[in-house]
Amino acid sequence: MSNSYRIALAGNPNTGKSTLFNALTGLRQHTGNWAGKTVSLAEGTVQHKGKTFRMVDLPGTYSLFSNSTDEEVARNYIVFEKPDVTLVVLDATSLERNFNLALQVLEMTRNVIVCINLIDEAEKQGIKINDRLLTKRLGIPVVKISARNKTGFPLLLDTIERLITGTIECHPIKTIYPDDIEEQIKKIEPQVSKLVGDRLSSRWVSLRLLDGDETLLNEIKKRMLLKGD
Template identity: 70%
Template sequence: MKREYVIALAGNPNTGKSTLFNALTGLKQHTGNWAGKTVTIAEGTYVHKKNTYRLIDLPGTYSLFSNSTDEEVARNYIVFEQPAVTLVVVDATSLERNLNLALQIIEMTPNVIICINLMDEAEKRGITINENVLTKKLGVPVVKITARSKKGFALLFDTIDRLVSNVIQGTPNVVRYQPEIEEKIAKLEPFVRTVVNDTISARWIALRLLDGDESLLQELMKRWNRGEEEILCPQTEHMVHI
């Protein structure tokens, strides 16, 4: 049975994300603007094993903390539109710096593949990366590619196919914070779950509300048609700086 799946491409600027997008979609792409935003959206498709994959090239960002319109657009798409796969493109030559965004995304959704791009440049510099160790540490699939030459694409296609078919599942290793933060998350998380059910990671929302993410609070109020007092738990309201 033929199906269509949505894949979001996320990553820092200059990781080769657009190169990967172009290599996957070829001429089957178009651009426009996000509704109500000046941020450009690029969308394209490719076909694999008779399934159609619709790729959404999210704005390149260094984080998803709502510090800019680009960050809000990328965050909202991953969290609320819930693509079948979020493909996080990272630069093999700056892996440690790039994984900061990857860790933020796997807190939002388990449907993640880490795509380590620019492996040709890494090899020139004598950099070796053990993707199997990274997969175990992160709890999500890790694939090495070079988008310019399409090296590693066969494995990438196969990994995406297995993830959307539930042959494999992401089980992200949860980032643990200081005890006092974990205590506050534990108090707020059940209350958040009553608002969003299991549609979104209640732990992630609790963490962002504790950090005072006003933009996310406004988005939750709009999408769930709830008032501020219905989303903020009385026991924790003083911890959310709004």
């Protein structure tokens, strides 16, 4: 059994995501273009409790709706490459603005850890964050850190390890949309489920199709149908 696991880092620009990546991986990193795109992804490794975490620093994006190449690359990596864990890095001083991306990721994949960075800056501003309450409400682990000061790193790495080994499980909160949208989802999700099976979230794909996301449909055809899956 392999002891190497892929960990994707997602987040808005300026949340300290790349600072976290650099602090964790140090000199054990490299960059390269991914999936024929011009966007370069940084990759690096972290050793923890006999396991190798292969960290992948995804492009910083405000959403995952494929409105840009960066968004498309980040979305496709999470959905199709299926990292073992996706870390969503949030700015502790701007949680409300950052949570949009986190909720999008929760619709796409189950194994998610919300990593609240810049906790030292938040404390200076008198902002208090109840990580236990957030964990309970989101249904996934929430860890507070300061990437710049390397505060909270042992807990973060332990949480990744516990999620990978199944010691803890994620039960992500389900975003409920207005009744008319939920009705449309119910209508098309059975057909979508036949197409994607358990490889993708049929609910998430249904939402994207309702939104007219043709790039996703094309990507599904290219990756699944043409392979005969």
